[in-house]
Amino acid sequence: MKITIIGTGYVGLVTGACLAELGNDVFCLDVDQKKIDLLNSGGIPIHEPGLEEIVARNRAAGRLRFSTDVAASVAHGTLQFIAVGTPPDEDGSADLQYVLAAARNIGRHMKEFKVIVDKSTVPVGTADRVAAAIREELAEREAKVDFSVVSNPEFLKEGAAVEDFMRPDRIVIGHDDSHGGQRARDLMKLLYAPFNRNHERTYWMDVRSAEFTKYAANAMLATRISFMNELANLADRVGADIEAVRQGIGSDPRIGYSFLYAGAGYGGSCFPKDVQALERTARQYDQELLILRAVEAVNDRQKHILGRKVVARFGEDLTGKHFAVWGLAFKPNTDDMREAPSRVLLRELIERGATVAVHDPVAMHEAKRVLELDLGTAKLARVRFTDAPMDALDDAEALLIVTEWKAFRSPDFEEIKERLKHPVILDGRNLYEPDLMTGVGIEYHGIGRSVLTRK
Numbered sequence: 001m002k003i004t005i006i007g008t009g010y011v012g013l014v015t016g017a018c019l020a021e022l023g024n025d026v027f028c029l030d031v032d033q034k035k036i037d038l039l040n041s042g043g044i045p046i047h048e049p050g051l052e053e054i055v056a057r058n059r060a061a062g063r064l065r066f067s068t069d070v071a072a073s074v075a076h077g078t079l080q081f082i083a084v085g086t087p088p089d090e091d092g093s094a095d096l097q098y099v100l101a102a103a104r105n106i107g108r109h110m111k112e113f114k115v116i117v118d119k120s121t122v123p124v125g126t127a128d129r130v131a132a133a134i135r136e137e138l139a140e141r142e143a144k145v146d147f148s149v150v151s152n153p154e155f156l157k158e159g160a161a162v163e164d165f166m167r168p169d170r171i172v173i174g175h176d177d178s179h180g181g182q183r184a185r186d187l188m189k190l191l192y193a194p195f196n197r198n199h200e201r202t203y204w205m206d207v208r209s210a211e212f213t214k215y216a217a218n219a220m221l222a223t224r225i226s227f228m229n230e231l232a233n234l235a236d237r238v239g240a241d242i243e244a245v246r247q248g249i250g251s252d253p254r255i256g257y258s259f260l261y262a263g264a265g266y267g268g269s270c271f272p273k274d275v276q277a278l279e280r281t282a283r284q285y286d287q288e289l290l291i292l293r294a295v296e297a298v299n300d301r302q303k304h305i306l307g308r309k310v311v312a313r314f315g316e317d318l319t320g321k322h323f324a325v326w327g328l329a330f331k332p333n334t335d336d337m338r339e340a341p342s343r344v345l346l347r348e349l350i351e352r353g354a355t356v357a358v359h360d361p362v363a364m365h366e367a368k369r370v371l372e373l374d375l376g377t378a379k380l381a382r383v384r385f386t387d388a389p390m391d392a393l394d395d396a397e398a399l400l401i402v403t404e405w406k407a408f409r410s411p412d413f414e415e416i417k418e419r420l421k422h423p424v425i426l427d428g429r430n431l432y433e434p435d436l437m438t439g440v441g442i443e444y445h446g447i448g449r450s451v452l453t454r455k
């Protein structure tokens with residue numbers, strides 16, 4: 001099938017590459033000339049396991065191409081996927097300017113029937129606005145061309161994007177019942193048929209429900225995390241172990257084990273902005289989403305948890321003190337630093353006068369870029385980036401862990417003890433067993449695990 005993907009970010013590039021892998025003829029459009037040049041020269045703008053190989057294979061096979069040519073992109077695909085960013089506006093609502101610009105481009109150039117597939121995360125009612133923008137452009141040039149707008153939200157996780165796209169839990173498609181809507185449904189059915197071979201994974205619904213489903217999923221997942229973080233902080237006070245509690249409740253199939261890990265707060269480009277955007281939507285309809293307001297507040301506070309633990313252990317004034325930080329990306333297997341809890345921690349340490357040595361397996365380059373924006377050049381000079389995790393430890397008061405990279409799971413604890421000034425680990429992701437840490441002579445503070453460290 002001929003497919004156009006508008007926007008070659010995390011979602012667009014993964015969608016385009018994976019659909020090409022299944023034999024489709026995919027045209028990827030972006031407004032960012034540098035990104036397109038990089039892709040056309042065989043480079044990849046993001047770190048995403050498995051993606052580079054799929055892109056290379058399908059480019060070589062001629063099924064995947066990258067361009068900034070809008071007219072050619074509209075001419076190419078019967079299916080036009082919109083996968084551009086929907087960042088938060090000043091008031092927290094989703095900024096739809098990129099989605100609507102993409103829609104207008106389609107309206108300006110389309111000559112025959114198109115299905116516009118909205119993959120970006122957009123508030124309920126956006127498909128209507130996309131359709132209106134296209135209609136306006138068609139009216140402008142007095143053209144009569146049939147089209148249909150469907151909602152097909154994406155549920156992939158960064159760091160596992162290819163795997164998630166290729167083996168989705170579900171495919172949500174919202175469409176309407178118009179003549180064009182039926183045709184759109186048939187084309188979407190054909191496109192996703194390979195994903196449904198083993199069993200049917202597609203949920204067909206009306207467009208508004210599909211748009212809503214995406215926000216509901218992210219809001220529910222964010223709620224679980226904030227819920228556990230709040231309980232973890234209480235566990236610290238009452239002397240319970242949140243990890244034991246997690247397993248105790250997760251064993252109930254109605255609760256399940258996933259997304260119940262307490263930590264240093266959720267980050268990334270999705271949960272923070274989508275929770276905010278859903279709250280904003282509710283306010284537009286005179287409703288207040290009290291639970292989500294709390295979810296957000298708990299998360300904002302949780303991003304300071306490691307900073308608070310540092311202060312509790314080493315005092316408010318950290319002048320002259322040096323710390324090691326492992327993990328900068330908002331989660332493992334990505335170089336994405338958007339809303340990463342490490343940014344909050346580093347700002348806090350630096351503002352209190354400390355110096356820091358940091359290591360991340362893949363996000364160092366991106367971290368330098370965003371930390372320069374966060375801290376400014378003078379303060380960034382107090383952050384040393386080390387190529388190896390162990391090299392960050394020398395003369396540090398403590399090791400602080402922010403991201404649960406696999407490479408941090410079984411480190412040489414003897415070397416950690418030797419290189420740190422004090423054998424102290426403050427673990428924002430509960431990677432280690434407190435009992436074992438005590439056994440190897442390390443003072444260990446996890447999140448919500450104080451009962452064990454007090455033994």
Ligand SMILES: NC(=O)c1ccc[n+]([C@@H]2O[C@H](COP(=O)([O-])OP(=O)(O)OC[C@H]3O[C@@H](n4cnc5c(N)ncnc54)[C@H](O)[C@@H]3O)[C@@H](O)[C@H]2O)c1
Binds near residue numbers: 010035154
């Ligand atoms: N990142 C994720 O894990 C994820 C997962 C599911 C859904 N989403 C949603 O998908 C959407 C895209 O997210 P992302 O992380 O891929 O964004 P991104 O910022 O990585 O990429 C967006 C791309 O769109 C391009 N773009 C902007 N306007 C354009 C236009 N008019 N024409 C062509 N290209 C244009 C940008 O240059 C950029 O390359 C968002 O709505 C997001 O909420 C993201």
Ligand SMILES: O=c1ccn([C@@H]2O[C@H](COP(=O)(O)OP(=O)(O)O[C@H]3O[C@H](CO)[C@@H](O)[C@H](O)[C@H]3O)[C@@H](O)[C@H]2O)c(=O)[nH]1
Binds near residue numbers: 218260264265266269
């Ligand atoms: O038990 C958990 C699970 C996750 N996190 C944190 O939550 C954040 C988000 O993690 P994750 O959901 O794995 O990554 P994302 O790539 O942000 O994916 C989310 O956001 C995407 C964009 O909307 C959706 O498509 C995905 O389904 C949804 O999981 C990260 O900071 C994690 O550290 C926790 O603190 N505890």
